[in-house]
Amino acid sequence: MYVSLRFDLRNPDFAGTSMADRYEAAVGMAQWADNIGCPAGVSMSEHHGSPDGYIPSPAVILAAMASCTKNVRFSVAALIAPFHDPLRVAEDFCVLDNISKGRVDLIVAGGYVPGEFEMFGVPLNERPKRVTEAVHVLKSAFAGKPFEYRGRTVHITPEPFREGGPMVILGGSTEAAARRAARIADGYVPSTHDSWEFYRDEMAKLGKPDPGPGMGGGETSVIALARDPEAGWDAMAPFFLHETNAYGVWNAQSGKRGPYNSVADIEELRASGRYTVMTPEQLVEQIKAAPQPAAAFHPLCGGMPIDLAWESLRLFESEVLPAFA
Secondary structure, three states, X not given: OEEEEEEOXXXXXXXXXXXXXXXXXXXXXXXXXXXXXXXXXXXXXXXXXXXXXXXXXXXXXXXXXXXXXXXOEEEEEXXXXXXXOHHHHHHHHHHHHHHHOOOEEEEEEOOOOHHHHHHHOOOHHHHHHHHHHHHHHHHHHHOOXXXXXXXEEEOOOOOOOOOOOOXXXXXXXXXXXXXXXXXXXXXXXXXXXXXXXXXXXXXXXXXXXXXXXXXXOOOOOEEXXXXXXXXXXXXXXXXXXXXXXXXXXXXXXXXXXXXXXXXXXXXHHXXXXXXXXXXXXXXXXXXXXXXXXXXXXOOOHHHOOHHHHHHHHHHHHHHXXXXXX
C-alpha cells in the first residue's frame, strides 16, 4: 500500500479555522502518514495572493514536516519558477534536503494565474525563459560545485544531503513544456493527458530511455471517508465546491485547460463525480480492483474542517489498511 497526501492549505473565511491551526493540522497529518506503517508521500502546492490563503511558501511547511518525520517523502507540486530568484530557491532546497535527509523533490512549472504575474511584476511571455533558467540553476546547484550564472561564478552552500540533490521535474500542459522537460529536467508531470506523448517522443529523439506510456495527467479526483457517506457529503460538499470554483476562476482568467471548472451548485458538483465520499468498505473494494494498492487523499481540501479531515484519515487507518496487511 502506498499512501499520498496533498495540501494547498486553502482557508476560506467560512471555514472558521485559524491559519495557524490549519498549518498545525497539516504537520500532524504528515506525522500520521509517517507512522501508519506503509510507504507514504506528501505533496504541497503553491499559489500567491489568493483570498483564501493558499500556501505561498511550501518549502517552509515541508521543513516543519520533515523535522518531525523519518520516512515520508515530500514534493513541491509545483514551484512556480517565474516568481523566484533561482539562487534563493536552490539555497532553500539544499537546506530542506539536509533537514529531510534526502526526502524531497520538486516539480517546477511556469504558472498561469494572471493576477500572480501582476503581483510579482513578471511578464507572462517570460515564463519559458525563467523556467529554463531555474531548472539549469537548480541542477547545477544541487551538483554541489561552483557554476556559471549570468556571467559570474557562484557556489550554493550547503551541499545537498542526497548526492545530486532533489530531483527537478517539470510540470506543464503544452507540447513545448513536454519537450523542454525531456531536454533539461529529471522527469515530466503533465497536467493534461495529451502532452505526455510529446515528452516521450522528445526523449526518443534525444536517445534517452523511453519513459513508457503510463503518465497521463489532469485526473485530480478527491476521495474522503465517512461511516455515513450521505451525512459526510452534506458536511464536506461546501468545501469541495469552494475548491473547484476557486480553481475554476483561475482557469477561466488564464484560458488554461485543466480538470477544474466552476459549477453552479453542490448538485452539479456531485454529478461531476470529481469528489466522492465513501465508506471504508467501498474504498477497500476500489483499491483491490486497482493494479497496485494505493490511496490518495486531499484531507484539508477547500478549507475542510480539521475534525472531518482527521475522521477520514483515521477511518482509513483503522478500517482500510488492515485489509492489506
